[in-house]
Amino acid sequence: MAGLGRNKVGMLSLLAAAFGLPRKFALCLSSSTASDGAIFFGDGPYEFRGTANLDASQGLTYTPLLVSPVSTAGVSSQGEKSVEYFIGVKSIRVNGKAVRLNATLLAIDEKTGIGGTKISTVDPYTKLQSSIYKAVTGAFAAALAQVPRVPPVAPFGLCFDASRVASTRVGPGVPQIDLVLQSESACWRIFGANSMVRASSKALCLAFVDGGATPTTSVVIGGHQLEENLLQFDLARSRLGFSSSLTLKQTTCANFNFASKL
Numbered sequence: 001m002a003g004l005g006r007n008k009v010g011m012l013s014l015l016a017a018a019f020g021l022p023r024k025f026a027l028c029l030s031s032s033t034a035s036d037g038a039i040f041f042g043d044g045p046y047e048f049r050g051t052a053n054l055d056a057s058q059g060l061t062y063t064p065l066l067v068s069p070v071s072t073a074g075v076s077s078q079g080e081k082s083v084e085y086f087i088g089v090k091s092i093r094v095n096g097k098a099v100r101l102n103a104t105l106l107a108i109d110e111k112t113g114i115g116g117t118k119i120s121t122v123d124p125y126t127k128l129q130s131s132i133y134k135a136v137t138g139a140f141a142a143a144l145a146q147v148p149r150v151p152p153v154a155p156f157g158l159c160f161d162a163s164r165v166a167s168t169r170v171g172p173g174v175p176q177i178d179l180v181l182q183s184e185s186a187c188w189r190i191f192g193a194n195s196m197v198r199a200s201s202k203a204l205c206l207a208f209v210d211g212g213a214t215p216t217t218s219v220v221i222g223g224h225q226l227e228e229n230l231l232q233f234d235l236a237r238s239r240l241g242f243s244s245s246l247t248l249k250q251t252t253c254a255n256f257n258f259a260s261k262l
C-alpha cells in the first residue's frame, strides 16, 4: 500500500526528495481482475501498446486540482487542509443535456469544506449527494427510456435489462455522462464501460450510488469510473490531466509497455 495524498510524508514527497523526481504521478487502473494497471512516478511519456504505440501523457485534458480548506480525512488536526484531490465540477450533462442541480453543492464551502468533487480510489463507485443522485439517475432513465428496467440490485438504484442494451467499443451503449469542469470543452466524459456494471445475469446497473443527503463531499468519483482512464496528478502545477477512456484509443491500462526504451 502506498499513500498518494498531497502530504509531506506521502510517497510523492519522499520520492521527490530522494530522487529529485517531479511531484507528479499518474494512475491507470485496469478494469480486469486478471491484469494489472500501472502507476507512474514522475513525468511521461507513458507508453501503451495498442494499434500504435501510444504515449498516453500526450493529449490529456487538464483541470485545476483544488485544495479543500478543511481536512476530509478520518483522522486530522484542526486547521489542517485536506490532502485529497478535488476538482471543480461545474455541471453534469447526460447525453449532452445539462442536468438541473443545486450548484451550491458542487462548490467547496471555504469555511466548512463541505461540497465539491473529489477523486477517491477507496470508493468502488461514484457517490452523489442525494439530490444530485436523483437528478442524474432521473435524467439517465429518461435518456434510456427505450430499454426496459429491471428491479435494482443493491447498492445501485437504476438497472436495465442487460439483454436489451447494445455493446460498443466503450462498453454498453448507454447515454454519456459528462462532468463539466472549468469550461464547456473541459469535460470528463463517462462512457458505458465506466458508467455501468453488470450486477446480475439480467441487470445492467448505473454504477453510481446515493451518498446521502448531507455528505461532506457532494461528488466522490470512485474506482469504477477511473478504470481504463489515465489520470496524471501534477502537484507542482496543481493540475489533473485525464485521458478519457483509453479504450477509445484502442489500448488499456494493462497494456503499459514497460519494455519501451524512452
Ligand SMILES: *[C@@H]1O[C@H](CO)[C@@H](O)[C@H](O)[C@H]1NC(C)=O
Binding pocket: 102, 103, 104, 105
Ligand atoms: C442548495 O444546497 C445548499 C447547500 O446544501 C442549501 O443550503 C440550499 O438550500 C439548496 N438550495 C435549494 C434550492 O435546494
